[in-house]
Amino acid sequence: xxxxxxxxxxxxxxxxxxxxxxxxxxxxxxxxxxxxxxxxxxxxxxxxxxxxxxxxxxxxxxxxxxxxxxxxxxxxxxxxxxxxxxxxxxxxxxxxxxxxxxxxxxxxxxxxxxxxxxxxxxxxxxxxxxxxxxxxxxxxxxxxxxxxxxxxxxxxxxxxxxxxxxxxxxxxxxxxxxxxxxxxxxxxxxxxxxxxxxxxxxxxxxxx
Numbered sequence: 001x002x003x004x005x006x007x008x009x010x011x012x013x014x015x016x017x018x019x020x021x022x023x024x025x026x027x028x029x030x031x032x033x034x035x036x037x038x039x040x041x042x043x044x045x046x047x048x049x050x051x052x053x054x055x056x057x058x059x060x061x062x063x064x065x066x067x068x069x070x071x072x073x074x075x076x077x078x079x080x081x082x083x084x085x086x087x088x089x090x091x092x093x094x095x096x097x098x099x100x101x102x103x104x105x106x107x108x109x110x111x112x113x114x115x116x117x118x119x120x121x122x123x124x125x126x127x128x129x130x131x132x133x134x135x136x137x138x139x140x141x142x143x144x145x146x147x148x149x150x151x152x153x154x155x156x157x158x159x160x161x162x163x164x165x166x167x168x169x170x171x172x173x174x175x176x177x178x179x180x181x182x183x184x185x186x187x188x189x190x191x192x193x194x195x196x197x198x199x200x201x202x203x204x205x206x207x208x
Contacts (some may be wrong), residue, residue: 009038010073018051018063039064079162086163099169106173110180123207126182127151149207158194165195
């Protein structure tokens with residue numbers, strides 16, 4: 001699929017709202033068959049859907065529209081906005097308030113993760129589930145189990161990198177989170193850090 005054509009169709013749907021295949025073809029100077037192929041592919045990717053609009057005569061017309069998933073193809077200022085709000089909160093409420101917010105956030109994540117990890121799980125099982133949970137949150141996580149007492153967790157992406165770069169406590173709260181999930185008899189060492197210039201964050205996890 002031509003990338004420029006793909007983005008042009010998505011842009012037009014974004015600007016015009018629900019639009020028929022024929023209208024898209026006319027606006028983009030493409031054949032209806034070409035547009036149909038693009039829309040079918042988009043639908044398979046869950047980027048578009050359609051509603052059928054009844055006509056006075058003939059068959060209903062499909063009006064194509066974007067799904068929430070398509071937002072990833074458009075400018076997104078959420079990270080910058082979140083970082084700006086975080087900085088403003090620090091200036092207005094002070095560092096003590098920020099630490100309380102982080103603590104509250106960490107406790108919520110601990111409870112959320114603990115619900116997903118069965119009682120009696122081994123260290124390796126906990127690391128596996130933790131990695132899967134982090135993967136769903138966008139950390140591009142992987143893990144390695146050397147033996148029952150030694151594991152590692154690797155995160156190739158940091159979704160909170162922009163905020164964490166201005167608030168180092170975020171990184172500390174991540175280690176606290178892992179510690180509470182894996183157990184206080186577990187030694188967790190961050191060997192690599194994206195914020196320190198490495199291409200990933202790597203944690204060595206050892207049962208003492």
